[in-house]
Amino acid sequence: MANAPDTTSIAGYTIFRDDDYDSVAAISMMPRGIPHPLDQLSIKEIPAAAQLMREYASPKTLKFNCITLLEPKKNEYHAFRQGLAPRPDRRAFAIVIERETQQVTEVVANLTTEKIEQWKDVKDVAPTLTLEDLDVMERVARDDPRVIRACKEIGITDMSKIFLDAWAIGVDERWGFERRLQQGLAYYRASEFDNQYAHPLDFSVVVDTETEEVLAVDVRYVNGERTAPAFAEHNYLPQFIGDQYKHDRLKPIDITQPQGVSFRVKGNELSWAGYKMHIGFNYREGIVISDVRAHDPYEDRERTLFNRISVVEMVVPYGCPEKPHHKKHAFDVGEYGTGLMTNSLKLGCDCKGVIHYMDGVMATSSGEAAVVKNAICIHEEDNGLLYKHTDFRDGTVISARDRKLIVSQIITAANYEYGFYHTFTLDGTYKLEVKLTGMLNTYCLHPSEEAAPYGTEVASRVTAHNHQHIFSLRIDPEIDGRNNTVVESDAVPSPAPVGSAENPYGNGFLARKRPLRTALEGATDYNHETQRGWEIINPNRQHPTAKKPVGFKIVNNSCPPLLAQPGSTVYNRAAFARHSLWVVPYRDYELFPAGDYVCQSTGETNHPHNKGILDWAARDENIENTDIVCYLQFGLTHFPRAEDFPVMPAEPVSIMLRASNFYLKNPALWVPPSAICVDSQSRNAFSTACCAGSKGDSSRL
Amino acid sequence: MANAPDTTSIAGYTIFRDDDYDSVAAISMMPRGIPHPLDQLSIKEIPAAAQLMREYASPKTLKFNCITLLEPKKNEYHAFRQGLAPRPDRRAFAIVIERETQQVTEVVANLTTEKIEQWKDVKDVAPTLTLEDLDVMERVARDDPRVIRACKEIGITDMSKIFLDAWAIGVDERWGFERRLQQGLAYYRASEFDNQYAHPLDFSVVVDTETEEVLAVDVRYVNGERTAPAFAEHNYLPQFIGDQYKHDRLKPIDITQPQGVSFRVKGNELSWAGYKMHIGFNYREGIVISDVRAHDPYEDRERTLFNRISVVEMVVPYGCPEKPHHKKHAFDVGEYGTGLMTNSLKLGCDCKGVIHYMDGVMATSSGEAAVVKNAICIHEEDNGLLYKHTDFRDGTVISARDRKLIVSQIITAANYEYGFYHTFTLDGTYKLEVKLTGMLNTYCLHPSEEAAPYGTEVASRVTAHNHQHIFSLRIDPEIDGRNNTVVESDAVPSPAPVGSAENPYGNGFLARKRPLRTALEGATDYNHETQRGWEIINPNRQHPTAKKPVGFKIVNNSCPPLLAQPGSTVYNRAAFARHSLWVVPYRDYELFPAGDYVCQSTGETNHPHNKGILDWAARDENIENTDIVCYLQFGLTHFPRAEDFPVMPAEPVSIMLRASNFYLKNPALWVPPSAICVDSQSRNAFSTACCAGSKGDSSRL
Incomplete structure (x- = not known):
């Protein structure tokens, strides 16, 4: 970028000032x-x-x-x-x-x-901790005499080797909303690129973000003793792995798109394979997908699907009840901002093929434009079989390949990374896949302590605590129009007993359906026994053959119950995580189920300036055949494994919405098959020309 | 294949006779x-x-x-x-x-x-229905005067347009084991390649496989009337879609491996990325993966993982209680043979990249070798992020890409297709993914009938019934040695109440573990509320830092309860599907949980020649620290959608086993990163040289 403006950087962002504007062609969001x-x-x-x-x-x-x-x-x-x-x-x-x-x-x-x-x-609120805010912690804590003394007591005098990850406070009764608080979790690094999570220290720090004061240095004593750091190194960067890489073991897999991508981008409007949508981005939610429509090949018209899709909250409650771990329950969206923590992406690092990037534009504390370049990645992937069928009589074979459109971002939340992959496929499915990777949050064990039952000793005297990740996906549906209803569907045996006239052989089963009528009914949970699902329907549009309202079904069996007990701090603060699904009427600017202000929140309802999902549900308004919003919780419960250390293999978790009696029939029949074989001789003996029926090059489609 | 022997074909197989043997170099299994x-x-x-x-x-x-x-x-x-x-x-x-x-x-x-x-x-058993057996049905039924009459009554006189899918009988009290039975489900085709599933007919046929007699033609009357066929056509083959294909909408995605694959095949032994295994195949289970071992990079030795992996049964119970649908509950493995129904695959049709195929060798009824060429596909796929971490302080970024090794087959079971993808990844995971596609089983509706609640009207007067697919994956584990134990793990809140000294903030949670001690305890179910998981451990080997036995965890939250009622035909016959997991001691040649003979089985226990999972579990033998076998059930409940017609978009379902405190740490640190970026200026501003630390071409790794 020889002609790029001479920009500066704050907290990792590229900063644009007034005189840069004339040469910002590189900024996609301009x-x-x-x-x-x-x-x-x-x-x-x-x-x-x-x-x-x-x-x-x-x-x-x-x-x-x-x-x-x-x-x-x-x-x-x-x-x-x-x-x-x-x-x-x-x-x-x-x-x-x-x-x-x-x-x-x-x-x-x-x-x-x-x-x-x-x-x-x-008042009585604490705004998001920006990266600039979080930068305060390490700067002020390292110089604090109490921190220096706490380090010296465990044999560390070189304070340049001390690092503090800044976290939202979680809970701390010593202060309220009169201060913007953060806590610092302390680590040691033996050398410049050493993995600090192998050396967690036994103290934590509380800092006032605005006054930049160290308010407390909380040192943990076990049987009246400090815990010496685990100094053994556990690294994963090349300077440490060195010749342990096996360069010849994996041959390259090249993914290329010689004719370019199949999507079109006009400004921030994206169209692909009949889908149309707008891609937005903000400091808090990161990617926002709006105005999602699809061209219906049978009705030959554009139909609305979703008004707005975004991840509006998440919580990572840690399960170790001992102090100071009770303070660890990160709300990464609300407390830090998914947008603010977004990685700048680079081709080849995270996605393959032809990538279209979009930048994220936010603000610094002084009101300048802070840009994350290549914040959003838009690309396609092959998705294996779309459909296949062999007619066993005449050897007719047809198969077609599915394709993904993926709009993604990756965030770094101190130790953890999360990849968010908003994915559309040709069969009428939207899927949000989240990949969890990065580093486990770790803590030191005193020689008298065991990691069990609240953690796993991933390296000698280093424990990683049990935790959950619960995400809240907000779907503002617009299934063929604005007025929608959510219907809960339970798979149940026929009520007629075995041997009865209605069910002589006992095989009968059906979907018992229940429309969710008011917001309190809309707070509901997954049920494994009945394979519970939900459909977002438009009760005003009937499918012509199925004679059921058109809809999209929610497929979500990865929705762990919140394990923190009722009455616990997390239970109060993360009320959204108490249910798999909440449905409330749409209201402008109601977005964040844990409140607009999550830092230092208590979960109190009826807060004058900080309403959340409990408040919205408590109104118990009608949610039938009206403009509704769904909050879908999904995630996983993580008992750390040694294999998650020192850097964690990506763990995927996902949730889907699938067209369900929305289209007249399979919406992907327009996709040219990758293989067609008509061979009346044999069902299995393909002639070499068997793919000739396909227009394209079959190895490409 | 100009030099291929002049072989013949029976039931779709390539047949080899004595004089072919000299020129069979093309047969990989030779x-x-x-x-x-x-x-x-x-x-x-x-x-x-x-x-x-x-x-x-x-x-x-x-x-x-x-x-x-x-x-x-x-x-x-x-x-x-x-x-x-x-x-x-x-x-x-x-x-x-x-x-x-x-x-x-x-x-x-x-x-x-x-x-x-x-x-x-x-005695009192009925062997598998081979494709040769199934070919009897259509041949004899079309000529039967009762069938001809049944067709004539609904206006069909051209019997060449009548097709009968042959199915195992399911249940029919009129005959017992003295006859090998099959049932025929009748359809109409308007033209040669017309989709018959759009025109299901209202009668079914029972045939004796050996005597080739039509035993019964069961015509269904509704209010004393026949049901006229739905003649409207619903097709998906190119001759019908014609110019509705949109050839320019999707640009090609090319996946190439210019240096070839990363795996090695020696005979039927396969090695890849430290894994070693043997690939077998038989008429019943299809792919059998044996002797799975992995090189441990930390202990620098080969460690055993699984003695044998295969899909040993599945059942597809349909949920419409009305006759004749009570007879539809296909056990595709045991009744028809997954191997026998295997598709011959062709590059570009089903997988991309460089493919290694293996043939499947079976037998005809006359004892000749019947070969499915290219029955097994072995290939690699890119698997996205293996891990990533950005150090927010210094801009150090590292990311590596995961890779799949996939051993797959696709079967056609009359209307349905199933793709079985046995998948190994670099992070120490084995995953079986099944993709369901093909055609829904359909039936006609009389004008007086509705599809609901037992089916969906996918086209006018064509219903597709509710059904389940429950697969049984048999894992014979050998986790670091032969003697293993299965431990059930439930995620539960700390027993200490909120506010107690042990759990002051109420966030404590832990894994409550229970070793399964005897085979009756080994029959257990998934529990959503506790996010139940299981670990197959070797209690004799302790992880050096985690201080827990080494193990692999079973991740299976897609295990639908069997919806057929206790006492129903399906409940009796598919006893394996009553639980998510069965663990029994290993015994040679105990493989098939629904019995060695599934056709016409009643589920009777203590059958002299047909034992199954209930018999094995009833022995209630020790399963702790001994040679055990696990039967893992997974699948889905399918309420058909209009979108599943006329050909069904692939629906995936999967189950995983993941190393859990098996390796000292992340087993994939040897994988060269695809991107390394050390930039001390900024966390987001990458230099163009930021991937230079990687040895390979970053766009390829």
Whole structure:
């Protein structure tokens, strides 16, 4: 990038300042012409919004916690899309902290009219910890005399070898919302690239983010003794693996797309194989997929599927009840921001084939545009068999290959990484696959301690605690129109007993269906015994042959119950994780089930400025044949294995929504088969020309 | 294949006769030199075995139901492998039917000594229906006057348009084991390649396989009326789709391996990435993977994982209680033979990249070698992220790619297809993925009938009934040695209440473990609430740091409960499907949980010649720290969707076994990373040289 502007970097982001604007062609999110109403704020809009807010607040000085697109209200946007209303104004939403008083304020700036439309002070809340905020921890803790003394007591005097991962506080009764808190988990590194998670230390630190004070250094004593660090090294980087790589063992697998990709990108609008959607991004949710539509090959019209898809929360409760581990239950979306933690991706590192990248545009604390280049990866993958059938009589064989469109991002949340792969396939399926990798959170064991039952000793005197990962996927469905219903479906034996006239041989079984009528009914759980599923239907559209309402079914059998007990801190804070599914009526700007402000939250309901899923469900409003939103919880329970150390092999977990009596029939019959074989001689003896019926090169399709 | 022998074809197989043997280099299963003791019988051994049996039986004449390798007993084989005993003799096992009396006999022929070692008559059993057997149905039924009349009554006089899918009988009280029965499900085709499943007919046929008699034509009357066929056509073959293919919509994705594959094949022994195994195949189980070992990079030795892996049974119970649908519960492994139904595969049709094929060798009813060419596909696939971690402080990024080794086969079971993908990955995981595709079994609806609640009307007046697919994966584990134990693991909250000294914040949770001690305890079920898992451990080997026995965990949350009621026909016949897991002690030649003879079985226990899982479990023998076998049930419950018609998009379901405290640490650290980036400036700003640390071409690894 010889002509790239001479940009600077803050907290890892590429920072754009006013005088950079003329040479930013490399920035994919820079609108060319008029932005789509759902486009991220651009690198020009971010500082413009900041400037409006600064002027409004003057002479107070502001720290910007976030500046992000305020999406148009649903009615406003849809009216515009249908040509019934003017283009919505561009608006920025910001959470600002007044530097002098630490007052938290929610601001809306109208960028079209250049007016501040809202300036709302909020209280008893703690905004997201940005990467800039988190950078405070290590800087101030390393110099703190109590930290230095805590290290010296266990034989460490070179403070440059001490590292502190900054985490949200989780819970700490010693302070409330009067301070923005973070905790620091301490590690040791023997050398520059040494894996610190092999050397966890026995103290933790609490810091005030705004005043940059160390409030507490909590040293753990076991039988009145400190725990000496485990100094044995466990590394995975090349400088340590060295000649243990087996370079000749795996021959290359090349994946190429000589004719390029099959999708089209226009601005941030993406179309592929009949699907159309808009790709957004923000500091908190990361990828937002909006306005998902599909061309129906049988009705020859565009049908709406989902208004908006995003991962709106997650929680990683750790299961060791001993202090300080009770404070570890990371809400990576709400406490840190999935967008803020997003990796910049590079071809060949994470995906193969031809990749289209999009950048993520966010804001620094001083209101500059902070860009993660190549934040979003859009690519295709072969997906194996789409369908196959052999007619055993005449040897007719047909098979076609499925294809994935994947919109992905990878985040680094201190030790862990999460890859989010939003995937569409040709058969009418949307799947969110999450891959968990990176590093286990570790802790030291005193010689008198065992890791069991709350952890696994992954290296000598290093324990990794039991934990869960529970994600909340928010689906704002629009199944063939706005008014939808969720129907719960249980597979049950026929009620008629074996031998009865209705069920003589006892094989009868059926789907017992129950529409979820109000929001309290909408809070429901997976049931293995009945293979419970749910369908999001449009009760106003009947499938012409199936004579059932058109729908998409939710396939989710990876939804672990929350193991923290009722009444526990996590149970209170992560109420969303108490159920596999919540369904509530749509309301503009209700997005985050653990609250808008997750840091230091207690889970209290009826909070004046921090409502969440319990509040929305408690309204117990109608959710039948109306505009609804679904929160789908999925994830896994992780009892660490030695194999997860020192770096964890990716563990996948996924959830799917599949067309179910939505299309007249198989929606992928337009896909040219990869193989057709008509051989009347034999069902198995293929002639060499058996794939000739396919138009394309069969090795490619 | 210009030089291929001039072979003939029976029931779709390539048939080799004596004079073909000199030119069979194309047959991969032809042993060159001495066969491995687990190799399939060769195309020379099959007829040699038949000849020995014919001579023994003379003057009686024999119909061969199967001729297959009798694998050596485990002790015999292992003693040989360890150099402690001589090479086991080659033995053929056959089930023969005496043509005159229809007496069923189990025969063992020693091919090394050329002696018949066993000649055991069995009774009250019905052997597998081979494809040759199934070919009887359509041939005899089409000419039957009752069938002709049944067709005429609904307006069909051209009998060449009538097709009958032959199925095992399921249940029919009118006859017992004195006859080998099959049922025929009737369809109509409007033209040569028309999809018959769009035109199911309202009668079914029962045929005696041996006498080739039509025993019954069961016509269904609704309110005293016949049901007229649905004549509307619903096709998916190119001759019908024609210009509806969208050839330009999907650009090719090419997958190439310019340096070839990373695995080595020597005879039927396969080695890849430290794994070693033997690939076998037989008429019933199809693929058999034996002697699975892995090189441990830390202990630098070969460690045993699994003695034998195969899919030993499956059942597809249909849920419509009305006659004749109560007879539909296909046991595709035991009733028809997964090997017998195997597709011949062709590059580009089903897998991509560089493929190594193996043939399947079976026997015809007259004792000739019947070969499915390219029955087994062995290939590699890229598997996305193996691991990734970004150090947020210094921008160090490392990521590596995972790789699959896949040993697969695809079968056609009349209407349905199943793809079985035995998959090994670099992280120490074995996964069996099954993809279900092909055609739904359909039936006609009388105008007075609705499809609900037992089916879905996938096209006008065509219903597809609710059904389940439950597979039984047999794992004979050898986790670091022969003596293993299965430990059940339930994720549960700490027993200490919230606020107690042991669990002050209520977040404590742990794995409650229970070793399964006897075979009755070994019959156990998945539990969603506790995220139940199982570990197959070797209690005699402790992990050095985790201080737990080494093991592999079973990950199976796709194990639907059998929905047929206790006491129902299916419940009795498919006893294996009553539990997610059965663990029994190993005994030579105990393989098939629904019995050796599944056709016409009733599920009766203590049958003199047909024992199954209930009998083995009832012995209630010790299964702790001994040689055990696990039967793992998994599958899905299928309420058909309109989208599954006329040809079904592949639906995947899988089960995994993962190293769990088996290896000292991540077993894949030897895999060269695809990307390494050391950039101390910024966590996100990659330099263009950031992948230079990788030895290979990063776009390939």
